[in-house]
Amino acid sequence: MAAKQHTQNLLDFIDASPSPWHAVNTAETLLKPYQFIKLDETTRWQLQPGGRYYVVRDDSSIILFVLGTNPLLETGFRLVGAHTDSPGLRVKPNPANGKDGLLRLGVEIYGSPILATFTDRDLSLAGRICFKNAQDQIDSQLIKFDNPLLRLPNLAIHMNRTVNEDGLKLHKHTELPLILSELSEQQLPSDYFLSLLEKQSGIDSAHLLSWDLAVYDTQKGTLWGAEEEFYSNSQLDNLASCHAALQALLDKEVLSNTENTLVCAFFDHEEIGSESNKGADGSFLPDVLQRIALECCELQDFPRVLAKSFLVSADMAHAYHPNFPSAYDHDHKVMLNKGPVIKLNSNHRYSSESISEAMFIDWCNQASVPYQRYSHRGDLPCGSTIGPIASAKLGIRSVDVGNPMWAMHSIRESAGVFDHDYMIKVLKRFFLAHTNT
Template sequence: MPIDPGPRRQAEDLLRFIDASPSPWHAAATLAEWLEEAGFQCLDERQAWALEPAGRYYVLRDDSSLIAFSLGTDPLPEAGFRIVGAHTDSPGLRLKPQPAHVADAMLRLGVEVYGSPILATWTDRDLSLAGRVVLRGDSPTVCLMDFAEPLVRLPNLAIHLNREVNEAGLKLDKQTELPLLLTEVEEGLPAARQFLQLLAERLDCAEEAILSFELAVYDTQKGGFWGPQGEFIAASRLDNLASCHAALTALLAEDEAAATRVLALFDHEEIGSESFKGAASSFLGDTLMRISASLGFSAFDHQRALASSFLISADMAHAFHPNFAGAYEPEHKLIINHGPAIKVNANLRYTTEAFSQALFIGWCEAAGVPWQIYAHRGNLACGSTIGPIASAKLGVRSLDVGNPLWAMHSVRESAGSLDHAFLIQALRQFFACARIPVNG
C-alpha cells in the first residue's frame, strides 16, 4: 500500500512527538512548547483571566494535564464548545520512592506497575528513566529529567532455567522479578546514595538538593516505519500520545472557527482518572466555566453553551490480529489503515450512542475519511476511556473514537501510517462545525 507524502509527514511528526515525550510530564511540556510556537498564551489557574476575542490559550495542571482552547467567533451560548479529550499517560513501570537496593553485588531499582502493561514485553529492552525531580530551594523547584541513553535492563531468564516459558508464557512476579538491573554496587557506598549521585550528576546539582522524584521507565528505541512501503508505524506510547498529537494537529490547522475549540489532555487515565488533574477532576469543568465567565456570560449562558457542545473522546482501539481471530467480535473487525473506529458499548464503557455516532459519520464523510465501528467481544471485559467520566461530569453529548492499534499496552505498539492522517482530518472537520444538531 503506497503512503502519500502528506500522511507520511504527519506520521513522522507523530513519531518525533513520541520520541520527545518519554513521560507524561515531557508530553505536556512538548505540547506546551508547540502551542507557544503557534501563538497560544499560557494561563495560570491562580490568576484572574482576561481573555481576548479570538484569543488562543492553554493551561497546565501539575505539569502533566493540559487544556488548550481557541475562542470562537460566534457567541459562546449559541455555538458551544467543540472538545477533543485524550490522555498523556501510558501503562508501564514507575520507580518506587526509595528504589535502590543491593542484590548479590548488583544495584537494582525497585519498580511499581503503573496501569496494565504487558509486562513480558519489557524484558530484554534498552530501557531508561524520565520524569520530574523536585529540588530544594526557597520554594521547591520542579525539573524535567531524561537520561536519554539506555540505563537499566530487565534481562530474561535463560530458557535452560525456565523450560516451560514457551508453553506456559512468561510470568513475572511484580515484587521479586521486576526490579531493574542498574550497575554493580560501588563498595563502601550505600545503594541509595549511589542512585542519588546518579540523579545529581544528570541534573548538575548537589545530592542534598533532591527532595523527591517521579520517574517512569521507558524504551529508548525510536519510533519507526515498517512494512514493504512503510505502511505501518511502531513506537512506544502510541496509546495514547497518537490521539494527543492528532487532536493538537487538528486544533492548530486553522487560526479560527465559529465555535470555541478545546483540547483536553489528562494524566492518570490508565489508573482510573481519580486525581485532582485526571478526567474525573474539576479541571475541564473549571476551565470551561472560567472561559464563559471571562467572556462576560452568566451561569445560565454557560449552561446553554454546554447544551450546544460536543465531546470527542479519542483513544486507541483494538485492531484485528489475524493470528488471534478468536479474540474479536466477528462482525466488528478493525482493519489497520482503513480509518478511525467509532467505539460502541451497550454498557457505556464508551459514550457513543446512535445520534453521536451519526454525527461523527457525517464529519468523516464531509472530510473524505473512511470509518469503522468497533464493539468488544461479548465474553471479554471491555476497557473504558475518559469519555464516560468527562461526558457525565459536564452533561455534554459525546462519543468515543480511536485509531486501530496492535499490541495495545505493549512496550512497543503498532498502528497504520494512513490512519493518523485520517483521524486528523476527521477532527478538523469536527472543530470546524459551527452548530451541533440537536436530537430531542
C-alpha cells in the same frame, strides 16, 4: 507523502515525550510559534475573542483552547479529549537495592502494561524531580536519561523450560526490579542513585526531595512494513490521539476560522481511573470551561453552553490481529489503515450513542475519511476511556473514537500510517463544523 510526514511528526513527538510530564512540555513547545498565551489558574483571566490560550495543571495535564468570535450560547464548546499517560513501570520512593553486588531499582506497576514486553529492552528513566531551590522554595524540573540505563534480563529457557507453552510470567514484586549497575562494597545504593540524578539534572543531591520517574524504552519510533505502511513506538496509547488533536487544532485553516470555541484537553491518570485533581474525573476541565464561559456569559448560562457542546473522546482502538481471530467479534473486526474507529458499548464503557455516532460519521464523510465501528466480544471485559467520565461530569454529548492498533499496552505498539492522517482530517472537520445536532 502527507500521511508519512504526519506519522513521522508523531514519532518525533513521542520520542521527545517519554513521560506525561515531557508530553505536556512537548505540546507547549509545539504551541510556541502559534502565539498561545499560558494562563495561571491562581490569577484572574482576561480572555479576548479569537485569542489562543492554554493552562497546565501539575505539569502533566494540559488544556488548550481558541476562544471563538461567535457567542458561546450559540456554538458551545468543541472539545477533543485524550490522555498523556501510558501504562508502564514507575520508580519507587526508596528504589535502590544493592544485594548480590548489583544495584537494582525497585519499580511499581502503573496501570496495566504487558510486563513481558519490558524484558530485554534498552530501558531508561524520565520524569520530574522536586528539590529546594536557591530561594529555599520547592521547585521541580524535568529529567531524562537518553542512554540505556536499565535492563530487565529474561531468565534463560534452560531454567524456564515451559515459557513458550505457558508464557512469560513475572512476579510483580520480586521479579521486576531493574538492573542498573555493579556496586562495590563501599558504595551505598541510595547514594549512588541520587548521584545519578544529580549528574543528569545539575541539582545538588542534598537538595533533592522527591521524584516521579517513569521507565521508558530508548528505541526510537520507526516506520515499518514493505511499503512503510505501519509505524511502531511506545505510548501510541494515547500520545497518537494527543498529537492528532494538536495537529488538527494548529492547522492553518482551523486557526484562521475562529468562529467556534475549540478545546483540546489532555489528561494524566487515565490508565489508573482518572480520579485525581488533574484527571478527567477531577475538576480541571469543568473549572477551565466555566472560567471561559464566565468571560462572556452569566453563571446560570453555563449549563446552556454545555448543552450546546460536543466532546470527541479520542483513544486508541483494538485492531484485528489475524494470528488471534478468537479474540474478536467476527462482525466487528477493525483493520489498520481503514480509518478511525467508532467505539460502541451498550453498557456505556464508551460514551458513543446513536446520535453522536451519526454525527461523527457525517464529519468523516465531509472530510472524505473512511470509518469503522468496533464492539468488543461479549464474553470479554471491555476497557473504557475518559469519554463516559467527562461526558457524565459535564452533561454533554460525546463520541468515543480512536485509531486501530496492535499490541495495546505493550512497550512497543504498532498502528497504521494512513489512519493517523485520517484522524487529523476528521478532527479538523469537527473543529470547523458550523452546527451541532
